Amino acid sequence: MTTPRRKACVECRQQKIRCDVEQHKVPHDPCGRCKKMGLECRILPTSTRNLRQTKAEMRRELEELRWNMRQGHNPGDPNYPHSTASPNVDMQNYTPLDHASGSYSDPSGRTDGSDSMSPAFESRPPTRKGSDNHGTLSRAMDGYVLDAQRIDDCFTLYFTQYHPLFPILDASKEPNEYYENSPFLFWTIVVTGSRRYSEDPTILDRTSQYITQLAFCSMALRGSQIPVIQGLLILCTWRLPTNSMYKDMTHLMCGSAVHLATQIGLHIAGVGQDFARMPLEQDQTLKVHRTKLWLCCVIVSIRTSCAEGIPPLAESFFDSDEHDREDMVPYLPADLQFLHKVYIILMRAMVAMGKTNLQSINCDVRVLRSLISIFDSQLLSLVPSSPSDLDTLQLSCARIHVLAFHFFAHPTNPGLDADGLSRFYSLCILVIQSASTMPTTQTTYLPSVSQSFIDRTITLAGFSILRLVRSPLAQHLDTMAGEHAFGLAVQFLKNVSLQPGDLGLRTAHIMRDLWGSNRVFRKKDGRIESLGLRLRTRLSMSVSYDMFWYWREEFSNMQNPYSGEETTHPSNSEALPSTPPFSSQPVREQLDPTVVPQNPVTKFDPSLVNSQLQPNPNVMGFDTWDASEYNVPPMLDQFPDYDWAAGFEFSNGEFPNIPLAPMNSIMPAPGNAPPNIGYTFG
Numbered sequence: 001m002t003t004p005r006r007k008a009c010v011e012c013r014q015q016k017i018r019c020d021v022e023q024h025k026v027p028h029d030p031c032g033r034c035k036k037m038g039l040e041c042r043i044l045p046t047s048t049r050n051l052r053q054t055k056a057e058m059r060r061e062l063e064e065l066r067w068n069m070r071q072g073h074n075p076g077d078p079n080y081p082h083s084t085a086s087p088n089v090d091m092q093n094y095t096p097l098d099h100a101s102g103s104y105s106d107p108s109g110r111t112d113g114s115d116s117m118s119p120a121f122e123s124r125p126p127t128r129k130g131s132d133n134h135g136t137l138s139r140a141m142d143g144y145v146l147d148a149q150r151i152d153d154c155f156t157l158y159f160t161q162y163h164p165l166f167p168i169l170d171a172s173k174e175p176n177e178y179y180e181n182s183p184f185l186f187w188t189i190v191v192t193g194s195r196r197y198s199e200d201p202t203i204l205d206r207t208s209q210y211i212t213q214l215a216f217c218s219m220a221l222r223g224s225q226i227p228v229i230q231g232l233l234i235l236c237t238w239r240l241p242t243n244s245m246y247k248d249m250t251h252l253m254c255g256s257a258v259h260l261a262t263q264i265g266l267h268i269a270g271v272g273q274d275f276a277r278m279p280l281e282q283d284q285t286l287k288v289h290r291t292k293l294w295l296c297c298v299i300v301s302i303r304t305s306c307a308e309g310i311p312p313l314a315e316s317f318f319d320s321d322e323h324d325r326e327d328m329v330p331y332l333p334a335d336l337q338f339l340h341k342v343y344i345i346l347m348r349a350m351v352a353m354g355k356t357n358l359q360s361i362n363c364d365v366r367v368l369r370s371l372i373s374i375f376d377s378q379l380l381s382l383v384p385s386s387p388s389d390l391d392t393l394q395l396s397c398a399r400i401h402v403l404a405f406h407f408f409a410h411p412t413n414p415g416l417d418a419d420g421l422s423r424f425y426s427l428c429i430l431v432i433q434s435a436s437t438m439p440t441t442q443t444t445y446l447p448s449v450s451q452s453f454i455d456r457t458i459t460l461a462g463f464s465i466l467r468l469v470r471s472p473l474a475q476h477l478d479t480m481a482g483e484h485a486f487g488l489a490v491q492f493l494k495n496v497s498l499q500p501g502d503l504g505l506r507t508a509h510i511m512r513d514l515w516g517s518n519r520v521f522r523k524k525d526g527r528i529e530s531l532g533l534r535l536r537t538r539l540s541m542s543v544s545y546d547m548f549w550y551w552r553e554e555f556s557n558m559q560n561p562y563s564g565e566e567t568t569h570p571s572n573s574e575a576l577p578s579t580p581p582f583s584s585q586p587v588r589e590q591l592d593p594t595v596v597p598q599n600p601v602t603k604f605d606p607s608l609v610n611s612q613l614q615p616n617p618n619v620m621g622f623d624t625w626d627a628s629e630y631n632v633p634p635m636l637d638q639f640p641d642y643d644w645a646a647g648f649e650f651s652n653g654e655f656p657n658i659p660l661a662p663m664n665s666i667m668p669a670p671g672n673a674p675p676n677i678g679y680t681f682g
Contacts, residue, residue, distance in 0.1 A: 009034060009041045015058065136175045141187055142210045150200060151175050151190060158193030161449050165390065165440065166237050167333070168230055168296050182227030184218035187211055188234050195238065195498055196448055204498065208240045212249050215256075225260045229293065232257035233300045239452045241498040243506065250452070254304040255313055258297050266294040269325045288331045295332070295340050302343040303453040306401055309538025309545060311354055312347045335387045339394060342382060346398040349375035350539055358408050359536050365409045369417055375402050389438060390446075396431045397457035401540040403427065404460060407467065408542075411531040418473060421531075425468050425477055428461035429485040436488045447495035455496050455504065460540065462489035462511050463547045470521055470530035486515060510551045520550045534562045 008019035009031050021031035023043055030041035136148040152175065159171045169189070179186040191211050194203040215235070218228050236254045261267065265275030271287055273280050280286075305312045329337065352371050357363045379399050386392040403424040406417060435458055438446040446454070465482045468474065490508045497504035514520050521530040535546040552558040 007043055009043055011039050011041065015061075137179075139179060139183075139186070141183075141207065141214070144206045144210070146190065146203065146207075150197075150203060153199060154190045154193035154197060154203065156193070157197060158189050161196070161441065161444055162192055162234075162238065165449065165451065166234070166296075168233060168293070182218065182224065182231065184211075184214050185227040185231040187214060188231035191240070192234055192238050204241070211235070211240065212253075215253060219256060219260065225264050226293065229257050229260050229266075229297065232260075233296055236300050236304055237451050237453075238449075241502040243499075243501050243503065245503075248503075251304055251308050251310070254301055258301050258313055261294060261297045266290050266297065269328070284331075288328060291325055291328045292332060292336060295336055299339050299343050302347045303451075306346060306350060306539070307453055307456040307541065309541030311539070312350060335391050338382065338385060338387055338391050342379065342391075342395050342398050345375060345378050345382075346401060349402050353405050353408075353539065358405075358539075361410055361532070361536070363408060363410075365414055368405060368409060369420065372402060372405050372420065389434075390440070393431065393434055393438065393446075393454070396427065396434075397454060399427060400424075400431060400457055400461055400464070404464060404540040404543050407464075407531060407533050408536065411529060416471075416473060416531070418476070421468060421471075421473055422477065424464065425473075425482065428464050429481055432458060432461050432485040432489045432492070436492050447492050450492075450496050455493065456541070456544070458489050458492050459507055459511070460544050462486050463514075463544050465489075466511075466515060466547075467521075467530040467543070470528055486511070510548065513555055514547060514551055517550075517554060519554050 006019075007021075007023055009021050011034055012019035012021075012031060017033070019031050019033070021034075021041060021043065022028055028041070028043065030039075033039075034041035136151050138145060138147045139151065140146070155175050159169075163169060163171055169185075175186065175189075178189065187207060188211065191204065191207040194200075194207065197203055215228075215232060218231075232253045236250050236257070239248065239250045242248050263275070265272035268274065269287075269291070271280045271282060272290065302312050349371070352375070353368070356368050356371065358368075376399055379395055379402065382395060383392065386395060403420070406420055406424060409417065435446055435450070435454060440446055440449055462485075465486050468477060469479050469482050490511050493504045493508040493511070497508070499505075521528050523529055533542050533546050535542050535549060538545050549561070553560055
């Protein structure tokens, strides 16, 4: 008679040591080693081995023992949270084999889902085969313990307020399952969901301190890359609060996400067999999932680069595989395809503009204005196919970045493009008004959950309005509407702010200071020249970065780094501001009914412009212009991409921390009109 083979418990099997568990008992008693070390003793019905997982478990156990020794913790102590906390993240019961069992350890760490204030999770069905519907477990990161109630709340906030704006994750999964798949992705959801969590505002402060380090540690572990890419893209879409560009890691994380994606072959259509070590099934669902994730990488990367004022990364990857993925089009969401088209056009515009010698004030204005006209027309052609108001807003933001290149033209030679600048002025006003009053849910408005790309575009639009109302064209513009829109932009950035003194709040105060300044744009001879740029190497964002230097010169007493462009500082009695004084009243108040209720200016009225300000009729036409030299496609055949990020670097001087008023959940439109969420930019 053959003696049945004895089975070792999971912990002993992973360490390849003898196990004395008495498996014939039901339930069985823990083996001597698990009992001594306070581990959960489990016996799996199968004996499948995975050497790769074994190495991971050994490394994790070594890290936990070292951490506990340094902290003086005993894993068996009942007061110690049941986790194997490492210096960076609590890998609580994170065993790859748990995937198959669908079980969770330590019932004492569970909470009843009915105790959570997150109805979205209470109504969710079981999320995977074998799920036993256990409650959420408490987790810890670098000694900071977050209870299950707070985790459920943060997950609810993320999937109800942020996920609809950037649906890159599976909303049906539970927090426990996300943690098992990737602790980094789990904490990314927590830190993003806690941005507006009023019950415990300290969660954002504590978790944001460690999430960046956890991101790079997760990349170094060389495990599953898909969750890491997803987490990086979320952090690039809603950037961590910071008060200096020097501390902002968004662009670095965005580049890492793109490189991780190319390393596993997401940029190639298919399942990525050429980048795998084992044969892969030609699964249609996997193909669609990989295509969606790659398009998200493209969108986020282009938005991030554009906001930073840096040429897009690896544009050859982003703009070369459309025909290979044509069979995926029926399976892709309409908004994803639309945004991909928008941002591909924006990327092509940035690349083409960069080839026109922008660094020189004497760049070829005819070519520059022709490029602006071509790419703006391509973006306008996509407006009828926009799936939603938010997608139309992102398209309009892309238009602002394209039209901002008007400021690179020489202000006097060959002369103002009055028609183009007037249309740009109207677009900036409409985008700011729409973004300030756009609802994302029944109780949430865009400023409270705005993506970083939109934040930076609102800043660019506000600075562009300031430049135009100080220009010779101001007498032909509706300056009252511009002042109101500028105030809305300042309030928008204040509402975006998460912490006192962060970039959103500091930028709002910089804009307010510059609006009331009588020295900005003033040359040494006393002339006001607001349409020229001194800083010319940051593409469309040169407008914003140039304005920051104006602020540094006047309010931080910093020396002008641009030779030959020193400004004078006349007294207030010698020079008066060219713009009306900035109102300190809340910008949500109704304006004079004689100004706001008028129809938005979407078409430029030629009768408003002095005939002497008409553009030069010798501007290069499309018939004689060779687009191949500037890498401009002859026809619209492109796709877009989301995400946008940029950082702002300020002086080291002390910046006043001004308390924010509580954000109003109801943001009325100007006047008695309904919220303006329609877009028909002319």
